[in-house]
Amino acid sequence: MALEKKIEGNVCEYAQKKGFLTPKINVIGERGWPDRLFIDPEGWCVWIEFKQKGKPCTPIQLHRQAVLASRGFMVFVCDDEKEGKELVDDLEAARLSEESSEPVAKSGKRGVILRPRFGED
Numbered sequence: 001m002a003l004e005k006k007i008e009g010n011v012c013e014y015a016q017k018k019g020f021l022t023p024k025i026n027v028i029g030e031r032g033w034p035d036r037l038f039i040d041p042e043g044w045c046v047w048i049e050f051k052q053k054g055k056p057c058t059p060i061q062l063h064r065q066a067v068l069a070s071r072g073f074m075v076f077v078c079d080d081e082k083e084g085k086e087l088v089d090d091l092e093a094a095r096l097s098e099e100s101s102e103p104v105a106k107s108g109k110r111g112v113i114l115r116p117r118f119g120e121d
Helices: 004-017 060-070 079-099
Strands: 037-038 045-050 076-079
Touching: 004 037, 004 045, 004 076, 004 079, 045 060, 045 079, 060 076, 076 079
Parallel strands: 045 076
Antiparallel strands: 037 045
């Protein structure tokens, strides 16, 4: 079983090769924030919490995820390297689909990933 650190490292390395920034988030004095903020080359971002396979999120992590989602952020939990890389591919496809207005990538677990549209009616 892969450790959380290994899953996180490999998914981040994959995302960085595709142009994403992947800063580690450590808010001093506040627990439960997702592990990483993935920022695409055009500046939109998603939060990702990495977990060891089968390990659940803590109550404070679930609370932070709900708060972020209520403010319009996409928040994902990743406990599998392959699925994490597929998520990065889906995020990249969502960005690239903006140019053609075609439907964005779909995934069974994630549904449809839509890029936030700021300042548009």
